[in-house]
Amino acid sequence: MIKQIFGKLPRKPSKSSSQNDPNPNGEATGFKTYYIPPGTTSNSNGANGTIAPSSTSSNRANPLNKPSGDVSYEALPSFRDVPTSEKPNLFIKKLSMCCVVFDFSDPSKNLREKEIKRQTLLELVDYIATVSTKFTDAAMQEIAKVAVVNLFRTFPSANHESKILETLDADDEEPALEPAWPHLQVVYELLLRFVASSMTDSKLAKRYIDHSFVLKLLDLFDSEDQREREYLKTILHRIYGKFMVHRPFIRKAINNIFYRFIYETEKHNGIAELLEILGSIINGFALPLKEEHKLFLVRALIPLHRPKCASAYHQQLSYCIVQFVEKDFKLSDTVIRGLLKYWPVTNSSKEVMFLGELEEVLEATQAAEFQRCMVPLFRRIARCLNSSHFQVAERALFLWNNDHIRNLITQNHKVIMPIVFPAMERNTRGHWNQAVQSLTLNVRKVMAETDQALFDECLAKFQDDEASKTEVVAKREATWKLLEDLAASKSVSNEAVLVPRFSSSVTLASGS
Numbered sequence: 001m002i003k004q005i006f007g008k009l010p011r012k013p014s015k016s017s018s019q020n021d022p023n024p025n026g027e028a029t030g031f032k033t034y035y036i037p038p039g040t041t042s043n044s045n046g047a048n049g050t051i052a053p054s055s056t057s058s059n060r061a062n063p064l065n066k067p068s069g070d071v072s073y074e075a076l077p078s079f080r081d082v083p084t085s086e087k088p089n090l091f092i093k094k095l096s097m098c099c100v101v102f103d104f105s106d107p108s109k110n111l112r113e114k115e116i117k118r119q120t121l122l123e124l125v126d127y128i129a130t131v132s133t134k135f136t137d138a139a140m141q142e143i144a145k146v147a148v149v150n151l152f153r154t155f156p157s158a159n160h161e162s163k164i165l166e167t168l169d170a171d172d173e174e175p176a177l178e179p180a181w182p183h184l185q186v187v188y189e190l191l192l193r194f195v196a197s198s199m200t201d202s203k204l205a206k207r208y209i210d211h212s213f214v215l216k217l218l219d220l221f222d223s224e225d226q227r228e229r230e231y232l233k234t235i236l237h238r239i240y241g242k243f244m245v246h247r248p249f250i251r252k253a254i255n256n257i258f259y260r261f262i263y264e265t266e267k268h269n270g271i272a273e274l275l276e277i278l279g280s281i282i283n284g285f286a287l288p289l290k291e292e293h294k295l296f297l298v299r300a301l302i303p304l305h306r307p308k309c310a311s312a313y314h315q316q317l318s319y320c321i322v323q324f325v326e327k328d329f330k331l332s333d334t335v336i337r338g339l340l341k342y343w344p345v346t347n348s349s350k351e352v353m354f355l356g357e358l359e360e361v362l363e364a365t366q367a368a369e370f371q372r373c374m375v376p377l378f379r380r381i382a383r384c385l386n387s388s389h390f391q392v393a394e395r396a397l398f399l400w401n402n403d404h405i406r407n408l409i410t411q412n413h414k415v416i417m418p419i420v421f422p423a424m425e426r427n428t429r430g431h432w433n434q435a436v437q438s439l440t441l442n443v444r445k446v447m448a449e450t451d452q453a454l455f456d457e458c459l460a461k462f463q464d465d466e467a468s469k470t471e472v473v474a475k476r477e478a479t480w481k482l483l484e485d486l487a488a489s490k491s492v493s494n495e496a497v498l499v500p501r502f503s504s505s506v507t508l509a510s511g512s
Contacts (some may be wrong), residue, residue: 144208221270
């Protein structure tokens, strides 16, 4: 029985068996497993079958792709120093050499190796720019590997959470610059040259520039370093143009970033750059627009007006919105109602931005679409006219300076004038800012010249309404005065004062 139990226990491997049969799973056996560089023959093995350690072994032996102290990192010959026939092999060797990652958080560490790698990367960039033959499958695989190893990384969450877009205080924060940028810039340049090169066959390259690669590239848009985001913007745009098979996937992936930003985090550094790419993509949409593109406008672009930090990307967002309206003017009603839905109430600077975007949208709006949304639109504009923030009121009045918008208003003045006239009249009588009063008088004059009879009617109605309001205020004050007097007269006897719900001031007076 005891022998059976001991027989089931794992036995400690002998020294000879461990050497003759290296553990293929990488489990701890007490012996080191060394990396065999590509092309190494069986002659490098020892007599007993073990691999002899060598100082020239590839740096990829390090599981973290970081050079250890006992591994040499030497520069390879220049492309100028080898025959043309050897250049493709040397190109792959240099790419493999650049898959080693150094620690840039310590500027004094591995200075020599970092400089060797940087010079090697610069050589590779020049080679890609001047190569006259198509890239081989092996070369494209190594280029993609260089990008994956050097560029794709996860940003620190704690630092990330504390520094990104703290509502409107984000402008006061200094963005964190990537310490490895002098090195990363050359890697980005290499990837950009590769994607843009006419020697890159997209049908072969799509095996390595695949969906996973694109997703990781999109993740990097959250970098705080604007220099990196600019490179990413250019590279992703080139990928979108070259790899047509990836276009729907890229659009969907960007949509998902927007959804997460709008409805979950409201924190992302690369929204402006992504919108800039989309502006170019939207400009190339074929007509008539697909339903997919219209849904993108309604579900992603219009809700992007909601976050507090919209000012960080509003210029690019406005461009995308206007592109849609110029492509299909029937979308202007949808866009305007979307703007009204997310219109800011307490953020004056954001309100000024909305008014600017609204003007651009109205410039591309036709009469039929304008009539569908003009009532709710000018109710909102009337509120803006009476804003105590002079820039909001001023920007709303500037709409009448646009010829196309003024023509739309004139064609529908019988509906619009009664809506905005009370706000105009209040401005002329009591707005604190002189510039707003002056602009209001100019618009008031335009309305009078458009339809004097309707203008007079609106003025009479406004005066009647103001008189009614004055009378209501006077009655309310009189009622409160009577209540105070009644309460004071009954306070000595501590009797409750019963006031009928619909009592008028006359009834109260006769009862006293």
